[in-house]
Amino acid sequence: MRELHQDFHPPSTGEWTTLLAAPTxxxxxxxxxxxxxxxxxxxWQRDGRPVYVGMSASLRGRAWGKHLGGGVSLAGSSLRRNVCWLLFSIPPNITSGPARQKVTAEQAAAIRDWLLGCDLSWLEVPSVTAADELERRLRSEYLPDLNRV
Structure with missing residues (x-):
């Protein structure tokens, strides 16, 4: 299993501060x-450290439906593909795209279990465009481990 980086130093900008202060x-x-x-x-945070930041037109549909799915296809979630890379060293490009490899039921269960060991927080914004812009700024200021894959 790969390990997450130990150097956690998100910038102390207003947007990161706001996101980190959101209820978890x-x-x-x-x-x-x-x-x-x-x-x-x-x-998504694990052991108090941000590991993944994302955006969605529907927080319910993306953060819950796509990322916490338990199926053997990882095509719909870059977070699940990146956790697969972390746990099983299977590169995301192998589990995405039209000729994607599916994981075993046991691997899918381990990915879901890893995600269930995380904490989730979120910020609502007025539009999809605003969510996309905020995510881009957050990622450019501090790229969490599972966004680096």
Missing amino acids: VPARELGRAELPDAPGVYL
Whole structure:
């Protein structure tokens, strides 16, 4: 298994500070209905460290539906593909695209379990464009480990 970087130093800009200060919910305890069906930016954290930042037109659909799925196809979630790389050293380009390799049921369960060991926070924004712009700024200031893959 690969390891996450130990050097956690997100910038202390207002946007990162706001996202890091947002309420955090353990993924294991998160119900689908708790996430808004609205555009926004979401942050996955593990052991108090940001590991992935993403955006969506529907926080409920993306952060819950796509990332916490348990299927053997990882094509719909770059986060799941990157966790697969972390756990099993299978590069994301192998599990994405039209000729993608599917993972075993055991690997899919391990990926989901790893994600369920994370915490999730999010910020709603007024539009998909605003979510996309905010995610780009956050990623350019600090690229969490699973966004680096």
